[in-house]
Amino acid sequence: MVDGSKPVIEQSSYVDHSRPSGSALSSHEIPVVDLSKPDSKSLIIKACEECGFFKVVNHGVPLDSISRLEEEAVKFFSLPLPEKERAGPPDPFGYGNKKIGCNGDVGWVEYLLLTIDPNFDSDKLPSVFNENPEKFRSALGDYTSAVRDMACEILELMADGLRIQQRDIFSKLLMDEQSDSVFRLNHYPPCPELQSYDDRNMIGFGEHTDPQIISVLRSNNTSGLQISMKDGTWVSVPPDQNSFFINVGDSLQVMTNGRFRSVRHRVLANSSKSRLSMIYFGGPPLSEKIAPLPCLMKGKESLYKEFTWFEYKKSAYTTRLADNRLEHFQRVAAS
Template sequence: MASSSLREFQSVPVIDVAPLFDGSDAAARAVAAEIRRSAIEVGFFYVRSHNVPPQLTRDMLAAAKAFFARPDPEKRRIQVNTAHRGYVPFAQTTLGRAYKPDLKESLNFAFPFQAGDPYLADGKPLIGLNQWPDDEPDLRCTAETYYAQVFELGQRLLEGFALALHIERAFFRDLYRHPLVRARLVHYPPQPAGAGTGQFGAAPHTDWGCITVLWQDDVGGLEVRNRAGQWIAAPPIEDTFVINIGDMLERWSNDLFVSTPHRVVNESGRERYSIPVFYDPDFETVVECLPNCSGPGNPPRHPRTIAGEYITAQYDKAYAYRQKA
């Protein structure tokens, strides 16, 4: 049973993950111990010393601002396709019946498949080609560079999570050959006066996949719910990413690691931008309780599921464009 301190965290911890890139095995295991503690107690943590160049995040932010400043008809030329790649207009995402559609727009891109890749032939949901504006090549170049850098960060983080779960350090690597790693440039306008309850930039939710790697600008607005039901701010910290556990890692760990509800409320009066990367494995990955996460008195708590099928089902419920009229 969780202690009161576990239920009532008041801040999100910061972890220096440099040893996951170039440290000794002992140093990596020390980082893994911090990850384990944060994953159990909070479900969120910041990372610093992550090897993603600060200039790259600045370039990505500038490219995102330029894209979202374009006229709406231009953005809609690459409107989101069935693989969930492209532009998602405002009021397309609803994260629960109690809430209004999220007050945000986004540009989504994912693993850079090339035309003719045999993996595309099966027609799996969420697997397809990215969409980019024809007249903005710098956006694509910057986004693909950013994706590659964060992809490597995700691999190192998953090594830390594997060590934290006392399994083989490379356990997750083979699950990311054609992954559902999806990046999203997100623009949140200021919360309008008189919006009332039920209106959020992103309504309260948990993430559906393995982990999320989030960069946020200096505006703020991200909040994380502790086990006492309090909403705790996760403010911007320079040159860090916010990491959170998703539903699939919670399932793998048999609820040892917690997929924590969170939300975005942009009451700053300013435009807010963020770049979440939903770091999820290959579509066909089997997600079930790890052998060392159950035992006498602690049976598996979730049924076996397929990663891509689980995520697709959540998309089908949340996004208006995927729903039948």
């Protein structure tokens, strides 16, 4: 359990043998997009095509809403383990510790997975936030509302950059009342045991892509996040607690017929500092059909079969983190 006590380290599950921890990474730069500048949409398109990931500055999300939710998250993860476990196990919402999903993946992480559906009534949260659960709900609502608005602005800039007439073709899926968007708080406690594992990396959260349309990540000033570039190089993302990071998800890769790249990413544990991340996963309604947009095909063949978000989500839950979830939905070229 990730509870601050001395952990049992399972090398087969936790330790990454792909490269020595001290080896040099490629000098790839993380794209930065200033949403207040007129060239933002062209920079977004370029970033989505080249690596599926970029940092956003001048995002317009109130710093107060960020700090309020982070404060509530720190309070929660500082609770004794038995109290946090009252909000678990995740089914799928709730508190989880070390185990990620139901297919054997583990990491040096504890988390709280929540729906942002205001009509969803969880009986777990009030028992954990017994002092003032409404304070947490208010902070969560204000933050996710502001971040969703920013995500929609980015998606509409994408549509503009792709010269799609229907500007809200992506954003309307997040704004839909039936949108299946979720929110996740990840806490990676310090892992002092890393000091005794030379040339090894402790995996906080294993490599994967996000299945939704878009992910909006914000973390504190602790490093750990890495993304995989086209050449397979893992590049560390410098932390920036005042900015947001955007991931292209599998669904957006399909809708753009592979033009945008769903980014593979992971988190490495830190030996001395705690890392807290807050992720908004913008998902479509469960019944939404996901397929390459006809307006982007221009005579090209579709690389993917059509599927509903429910079908893809169900399929994703049966896979391991590192699996290529889109493989089952790719069209096989005739031999």
